Amino acid sequence: MKLLCFAHRNEAKTFFDRLKLSPLDTSLNLFKSKNEFILISGEGIQSTTELLSIVLSKYENISEIINYGIAGSLDKSLKENSIFSIRTVYQYFDDFSFKSHTSHDKQATIDLISVHKRIYSPEDKLKLSIYAHLLDMETWALASVAKRFKKKWKSYKTVSDSLDEATKCQQIANEAKFYSDLFWNHFINTKEQSPLSESSRNLILENSSLYFTHTQAHQIRKYCKSLILRDPSFLESFTSSKKYKSIVESEKSRKEKSKEVLNLLATDYDPITFKELQRTQKVFKSLKNQYLNFDHSEYIEKNSIKFKGQFKSSNDLRNIIRTLEKINIDELKGKSKDV
Amino acid sequence: MNSKANLKMFKKVLVEKEVLNNPNTIHILSKLPKAKPIIIDDLDQYWGKVKKPYLQKRDNLNLFIGKKRGTLVKPAPDAYGVSGDPHYYFIHSYNCIYECQYCFLQGYFHTPDLVLYVNHDEILKEIKSILVEHPNAWFHAGEFSDSLALNHITNEWSQYWDFFKNNPKAKLELRTKSVNIKNILPLEPLKNVLLTFSLSPQDPSKEFDLKTPSTRAKIKAIKQLSDAGFQIGIHFDPIIYSEKLQIQYTQLINDLLENTNIDQINYFSLGVVRYTKDVYRQVELNYPDSKLHSHPYIKSFDNKIRYSRPMRNWLLSTVKNILLSKDVHESRIYLCME
Numbered sequence: 001m002k003l004l005c006f007a008h009r010n011e012a013k014t015f016f017d018r019l020k021l022s023p024l025d026t027s028l029n030l031f032k033s034k035n036e037f038i039l040i041s042g043e044g045i046q047s048t049t050e051l052l053s054i055v056l057s058k059y060e061n062i063s064e065i066i067n068y069g070i071a072g073s074l075d076k077s078l079k080e081n082s083i084f085s086i087r088t089v090y091q092y093f094d095d096f097s098f099k100s101h102t103s104h105d106k107q108a109t110i111d112l113i114s115v116h117k118r119i120y121s122p123e124d125k126l127k128l129s130i131y132a133h134l135l136d137m138e139t140w141a142l143a144s145v146a147k148r149f150k151k152k153w154k155s156y157k158t159v160s161d162s163l164d165e166a167t168k169c170q171q172i173a174n175e176a177k178f179y180s181d182l183f184w185n186h187f188i189n190t191k192e193q194s195p196l197s198e199s200s201r202n203l204i205l206e207n208s209s210l211y212f213t214h215t216q217a218h219q220i221r222k223y224c225k226s227l228i229l230r231d232p233s234f235l236e237s238f239t240s241s242k243k244y245k246s247i248v249e250s251e252k253s254r255k256e257k258s259k260e261v262l263n264l265l266a267t268d269y270d271p272i273t274f275k276e277l278q279r280t281q282k283v284f285k286s287l288k289n290q291y292l293n294f295d296h297s298e299y300i301e302k303n304s305i306k307f308k309g310q311f312k313s314s315n316d317l318r319n320i321i322r323t324l325e326k327i328n329i330d331e332l333k334g335k336s337k338d339v
Numbered sequence: 340m341n342s343k344a345n346l347k348m349f350k351k352v353l354v355e356k357e358v359l360n361n362p363n364t365i366h367i368l369s370k371l372p373k374a375k376p377i378i379i380d381d382l383d384q385y386w387g388k389v390k391k392p393y394l395q396k397r398d399n400l401n402l403f404i405g406k407k408r409g410t411l412v413k414p415a416p417d418a419y420g421v422s423g424d425p426h427y428y429f430i431h432s433y434n435c436i437y438e439c440q441y442c443f444l445q446g447y448f449h450t451p452d453l454v455l456y457v458n459h460d461e462i463l464k465e466i467k468s469i470l471v472e473h474p475n476a477w478f479h480a481g482e483f484s485d486s487l488a489l490n491h492i493t494n495e496w497s498q499y500w501d502f503f504k505n506n507p508k509a510k511l512e513l514r515t516k517s518v519n520i521k522n523i524l525p526l527e528p529l530k531n532v533l534l535t536f537s538l539s540p541q542d543p544s545k546e547f548d549l550k551t552p553s554t555r556a557k558i559k560a561i562k563q564l565s566d567a568g569f570q571i572g573i574h575f576d577p578i579i580y581s582e583k584l585q586i587q588y589t590q591l592i593n594d595l596l597e598n599t600n601i602d603q604i605n606y607f608s609l610g611v612v613r614y615t616k617d618v619y620r621q622v623e624l625n626y627p628d629s630k631l632h633s634h635p636y637i638k639s640f641d642n643k644i645r646y647s648r649p650m651r652n653w654l655l656s657t658v659k660n661i662l663l664s665k666d667v668h669e670s671r672i673y674l675c676m677e
Binding site for chain 1: 351353377385388389390391392395398399401449628629630633634635637639640646647648649650653
């Protein structure tokens with residue numbers, strides 16, 4: 001469910017008129033309609049932090065926070081009566097705070113700075129304009145709490161005053177109904193535009209003649225993700241390839257076939273490393289005996305061989321030495337040999 | 340690039356009070372006639388003070404002009420350049436106008452905003468003091484920025500030319516991906532000053548090196564410099580895996596050698612794409628659909644994120660062998676950061 005968040009009730013007036021809202025918790029200024037929660041967070045960083053934290057703790061079904069509000073303009077080019085989606089929000093409290101937060105609206109291009117007290121002077125606004133186009137007193141807190149609760153957030157602002165004007169609080173309060181209509185129209189027009197969920201279908205994993213363990217399925221997804229980046233139609237061409245079909249249609253067990261499919265994908269994923277891994281694995285396997293066990297996992301990157309040995313007699317020891325002497329380091333290095 | 344484009348490039352121009360009357364500042368501002376500079380007391384009070392997302396450089400890039408403080412010339416990391424003589428780098432600028440998807444700057448600083456330092460006289464003083472002990476040292480510009488991309492605005496290199504002419508054993512490397520050589524061409528070609536270009540084949544470059552000039556344009560600039568007698572260096576770095584790597588690099592090297600006097604190419608450095616953990620995280624965040632992620636990386640010997648060792652060696656040996664097949668002497672090829 002979405003949580004709509006406003007600093008002042010006047011800004012949400014049209015929402016109260018149009019949605020069938022019932023009070024959910026009056027101490028929190030929290031209301032609920034059929035599909036949305038509405039929170040009146042009050043003005044300022046502290047009030048927003050407190051109320052939003054409590055609401056998100058109590059109502060875990062909130063998945064996204066949408067903020068509407070009025071902001072001061074730090075950029076003359078921004079038109080009044082337009083709605084701007086916020087990209088990154090900064091904070092200024094006696095000095096710039098390092099932390100910033102970026103909204104989930106990938107199309108947003110306007111940045112905002114939240115301050116702890118009202119800013120009247122054009123000089124102060126000029127300083128803040130180095131980082132942001134707009135200025136308010138809540139959004140940083142909202143974004144900060146949203147991040148802590150791992151919730152998506154978006155913020156939409158309209159401009160109330162320009163850089164050169166002293167902020168006219170009373171005038172803004174008088175025009176709240178106008179702004180509220182503006183927000184409502186924006187909300188209604190954007191409400192249905194929810195992004196389609198990404199397809200998680202995977203033609204290989206869905207094939208009933210194969211069976212992948214959890215780890216193998218994870219590998220398949222990883223390989224496919226990369227290979228689709230290289231070629232968006234990879235899955236279709238892979239599953240219609242002769243090699244894939246001959247594995248899938250063979251008489252082997254599902255487990256065996258799945259391993260072969262995995263190897264086939266690994267070859268496409270990183271042919272050079274896969275070939276080297278197979279080659280070195282084969283060498284180490286041929287050397288393995290009752291006295292020695294090789295760990296080849298780090299060999300490819302570090303070019304060093306780890307092994308565990310066990311001997312009880314001088315005969316055992318001689319066997320170990322004989323096995324180790326069989327290792328041809330230069331041959332083993334292959335493509336791991338430095339240029 | 341005209342001043343209109345410059346003005347578009349920078350949202351705001353901020354100048355440190357201390358360097359307001361520095362001739363280099365005056366020169367830069369004269370190239371940005373429409374900018375209304377904001378005077379600030381101290382660059383550090385603003386630059387990097389907030390975490391500004393890297394991709395805001397696309398539409399919200401500020402330019403800071405200031406004085407570099409602290410150590411101005413620093414020793415370069417191991418395997419940074421041609422082996423033998425000591426290597427140093429100096430900082431004349433932070434950040435870059437280009438947007439290479441693999442660039443380490445996106446995870447290095449907390450802001451994409453550009454800084455141009457104007458106290459070149461002090462940088463040269465520090466270089467001079469290093470030369471007392473290491474007269475053959477190399478000095479590299481472009482570690483944290485592109486050394487020529489904004490040269491039409493800054494024109495700082497003429498100040499270094501006289502110094503390196505008088506210190507012929509010392510070497511200066513100006514590393515770039517730009518073709519901004521208009522202010523370089525009138526200078527006297529010096530044996531110990533190298534203009535070095537990071538080159539990639541056209542297709543991967545178009546995909547990964549956003550906003551940089553085309554490979555063809557770079558080769559044209561290299562030809563102009565080479566014809567004028569300037570010393571050149573080539574960085575095939577970063578090499579990024581492609582199934583067509585062999586064909587792409589053969590074409591690139593053919594094009595380069597056809598257009599350049601090979602004797603003026605002092606070296607070819609080869610390096611494979613690599614990231615620190617933080618930088619890689621940023622690359623994933625900023626370019627989630629980039630083909631950079633389509634090949635597997637591992638945490639390598641120095642904790643950097645790289646391709647596996649066999650893959651790196653295959654990439655390096657493929658490009659090296661192409662160079663050797665074109666009669667480039669092995670002594671002119673070195674591996675960077677491997």
